[in-house]
Amino acid sequence: MQAPFSSIVPGSVVPPTLRVESELHDLRLDLRRWFEKNDPGPQPFEYEARMAALTRWQRQIHRAGFVGLSWPTEFGGGGMGLAAEAVLCQELAATSMPQLINRIALYTWGPTILSRGTPAQKARFLPGMLDASEIWCQGFSEPDAGSDLAAVRTRAQVSGDMLVVDGQKVWTSRAELSKWNALLVRTDPEGVRHSGLSVLIVDMGSPGVTVRPLLQMLGEPHFSEVFFDGVEVPLENVLGGLGNGWDVSMEAMAYERGLFVLERTTGLRRRFADLVDRLDALGKIEGAVASLGVLESKLDLLDAQVLRTLGHQENGTLVPGSSSVDKLFLADVYQDLFATAFDHLSDEGLDDGWIHDLLESRSVSIYSGTSEIQRNVIARRLLGL
Amino acid sequence: MGLEVAATLDHLLADHASTERLLEAAASEAPDSTLLTTLDEAGLTELAVPEEMGGLGLGLDQLCLVGWVGGRRLMPTLSRLKMTLVGPLVMDGLSGGPSAGAPWGCGFPAIGSATADGGQAEVWIEEKASAALVVGERSSRVVDLGHPDSVVEPEPGVDPGQGRSRLSFDPDASTVLTGADHARIVDRSRVLVLAELSGVADRVTEVSVDYARQRSQFGRPLTAFQAIQHKLADMRAGCELIRSAVSRLAWLEEPRPELTASLGAAAVSVARQVAEDAIQVHGGMGFAWEYGIHLYYRRCLALQQQLGGTESLRRFVGRSIIARRKTQ
Numbered sequence: 001m002q003a004p005f006s007s008i009v010p011g012s013v014v015p016p017t018l019r020v021e022s023e024l025h026d027l028r029l030d031l032r033r034w035f036e037k038n039d040p041g042p043q044p045f046e047y048e049a050r051m052a053a054l055t056r057w058q059r060q061i062h063r064a065g066f067v068g069l070s071w072p073t074e075f076g077g078g079g080m081g082l083a084a085e086a087v088l089c090q091e092l093a094a095t096s097m098p099q100l101i102n103r104i105a106l107y108t109w110g111p112t113i114l115s116r117g118t119p120a121q122k123a124r125f126l127p128g129m130l131d132a133s134e135i136w137c138q139g140f141s142e143p144d145a146g147s148d149l150a151a152v153r154t155r156a157q158v159s160g161d162m163l164v165v166d167g168q169k170v171w172t173s174r175a176e177l178s179k180w181n182a183l184l185v186r187t188d189p190e191g192v193r194h195s196g197l198s199v200l201i202v203d204m205g206s207p208g209v210t211v212r213p214l215l216q217m218l219g220e221p222h223f224s225e226v227f228f229d230g231v232e233v234p235l236e237n238v239l240g241g242l243g244n245g246w247d248v249s250m251e252a253m254a255y256e257r258g259l260f261v262l263e264r265t266t267g268l269r270r271r272f273a274d275l276v277d278r279l280d281a282l283g284k285i286e287g288a289v290a291s292l293g294v295l296e297s298k299l300d301l302l303d304a305q306v307l308r309t310l311g312h313q314e315n316g317t318l319v320p321g322s323s324s325v326d327k328l329f330l331a332d333v334y335q336d337l338f339a340t341a342f343d344h345l346s347d348e349g350l351d352d353g354w355i356h357d358l359l360e361s362r363s364v365s366i367y368s369g370t371s372e373i374q375r376n377v378i379a380r381r382l383l384g385l
Numbered sequence: 386m387g388l389e390v391a392a393t394l395d396h397l398l399a400d401h402a403s404t405e406r407l408l409e410a411a412a413s414e415a416p417d418s419t420l421l422t423t424l425d426e427a428g429l430t431e432l433a434v435p436e437e438m439g440g441l442g443l444g445l446d447q448l449c450l451v452g453w454v455g456g457r458r459l460m461p462t463l464s465r466l467k468m469t470l471v472g473p474l475v476m477d478g479l480s481g482g483p484s485a486g487a488p489w490g491c492g493f494p495a496i497g498s499a500t501a502d503g504g505q506a507e508v509w510i511e512e513k514a515s516a517a518l519v520v521g522e523r524s525s526r527v528v529d530l531g532h533p534d535s536v537v538e539p540e541p542g543v544d545p546g547q548g549r550s551r552l553s554f555d556p557d558a559s560t561v562l563t564g565a566d567h568a569r570i571v572d573r574s575r576v577l578v579l580a581e582l583s584g585v586a587d588r589v590t591e592v593s594v595d596y597a598r599q600r601s602q603f604g605r606p607l608t609a610f611q612a613i614q615h616k617l618a619d620m621r622a623g624c625e626l627i628r629s630a631v632s633r634l635a636w637l638e639e640p641r642p643e644l645t646a647s648l649g650a651a652a653v654s655v656a657r658q659v660a661e662d663a664i665q666v667h668g669g670m671g672f673a674w675e676y677g678i679h680l681y682y683r684r685c686l687a688l689q690q691q692l693g694g695t696e697s698l699r700r701f702v703g704r705s706i707i708a709r710r711k712t713q
Contacts, residue, residue: 289700297649301629301630305625305626305629308633311632375618375619375622378618379614379617382618383621385617
């Protein structure tokens with residue numbers, strides 16, 4: 001019998017994940033040195049003080065040149081690849097404030113504007129994202145359009161070179177802090193479902209915008225109802241063209257999966273390290289060793305998933321719908337971590353932070369597409385059902 | 386190169402490892418020696434051997450593709466062991482014994498407990514094997530199966546027909562292998578278990594989606610029911626996660642055995658859930674012997690055991706967190 005496995009040429013077959021170990025070693029050292037010197041200490045527990053501290057923190061990191069590492073240099077970015085953002089996320093996670101306040105801008109709408117925006121929009125909106133001088137929120141959900149996003153009823157009518165917006169959004173995170181709102185509206189009243197929608201960039205300081213904070217279950221005004229009553233928005237603030245709102249939104253959501261999930265993952269690693277510290281201090285680490293093993297391996301698996309998604313994003317080979325897997329698993333790991341922490345720390349050692357995080361973890365399987373919606377997306381886009 | 390090798394393996398397995406043949410093998414005690422010989426003759430044991438030692442020198446990413454195809458087609462366990470362990474370890478340091486392509490017995494180095502010195506080992510043995518390789522973390526032993534102290538007791542376990550056995554032997558009468566590459570070969574053999582799991586999970590998910598499309602109840606295909614759609618979506622999500630684990634390990638510049646262990650611990654649980662869901666989606670057919678869905682489940686469980694068992698893997702990963710803290 002012949003030997004069919006021999007006499008062939010090399011070539012690689014398993015798609016690469018983003019490699020973060022060896023590349024960018026210098027950047028990692030720079031970041032580590034800078035963070036060690038500038039770490040601002042524990043973030044305030046009280047909500048408003050925490051938001052203010054986080055805003056100062058991003059501004060400071062930006063001044064040091066580390067925000068927007070993957071953005072083009074002409075818009076104030078670092079001109080590097082996504083691996084640089086991944087390294088930033090990982091190093092930031094080791095600090096007392098492991099997140100950037102303007103993450104909605106940096107990870108979702110910045111990339112969307114870079115991809116779909118006009119030159120004027122890029123020049124106007126990108127700089128304020130980087131230095132946190134202009135915080136962003138996004139207006140998607142409505143009282144009657146939650147998971148069923150295409151049912152949005154907030155409308156915008158063209159009037160001269162303006163659009164006039166009327167309607168209501170709900171669950172808008174950080175609306176009270178935001179300068180800009182990426183708002184999904186119906187611009188064609190005849191449009192059905194996914195057609196006739198547009199994304200507008202709305203100044204939250206415009207006359208006719210009313211923000212009414214909603215307390216979420218932690219008692220924090222983390223999100224709001226936002227009312228639009230005859231709000232005028234310049235036509236030049238339409239992102240990606242009138243009537244293209246669904247495509248623009250879906251592109252934005254795809255960006256959100258990559259770096260946003262990575263950022264949440266690195267934040268989780270930080271809390272996991274806190275949990276290990278706490279259990280060690282209480283002398284309970286031996287009894288928790290199997291639980292800790294489960295969490296560590298799930299965190300590693302989540303990392304692997306996100307790095308593969310980022311690798312595909314970098315290569316332009318991301319399969320539509322595949323990043324729903326990242327969101328689905330993020331929610332699983334997130335909730336498992338804090339539930340495990342609660343269970344192991346309940347007798348003693350449970351401080352308000354752990355309770356806060358457990359309660360907050362329930363939002364992860366709801367925000368930006370519930371886990372059920374993610375399963376629908378996987379069934380439709382990946383399985384063709 | 387990996388693509389062509391994988392395609393060849395796929396064809397060979399399609400011809401020689403149909404569901405009927407797999408079920409026959411599962412019902413018998415001995416592994417399918419015709420199939421094993423066919424794969425040996427095709428050169429499977431040379432794939433992971435470096436070129437300078439006369440092998441094909443496939444990179445880890447390419448080996449993973451081969452392992453993935455093997456998983457899809459439920460390749461004999463011995464073929465994986467011969468590809469990932471017997472080939473590289475024996476070519477690395479044995480003289481006078483059987484060649485890697487001859488019939489062998491071979492163990493698998495479970496994470497956290499792999500030792501070759503105890504005189505007892507779980508091995509997979511093919512017919513006419515004259516030697517068995519007992520693989521430890523840092524060294525391995527070649528056991529002469531003809532030695533009077535070598536005793537083999539079949540223990541088919543959860544995935545029968547693979548030649549799984551309990552081997553008792555006299556360590557002093559065996560040959561010790563300690564190549565410089567030993568640890569790397571051991572780590573790779575574990576990554577290949579994940580690649581195989583990835584193939585098993587992918588295939589059983591595809592089979593389940595196909596079944597749900599063609600099976601009608603209440604006048605609609607099963608895929609019209611959201612309860613089934615969501616189960617299939619979870620299975621597919623699981624497949625993506627396992628693939629990501631393989632991809633991560635395949636592209637590391639240096640082996641990271643702790644990461645292999647950690648991703649392995651996660652992947653075996655995910656794969657097992659996928660196979661369990663596959664049985665559920667198939668309903669009664671999933672439980673039937675002749676339909677063979679249980680073969681995928683059995684393979685997932687067997688691979689989980691080989692890697693170290695879920696509970697001990699978890700503890701191993703947990704302990705390595707503690708150990709890292711102490712050295713920091």
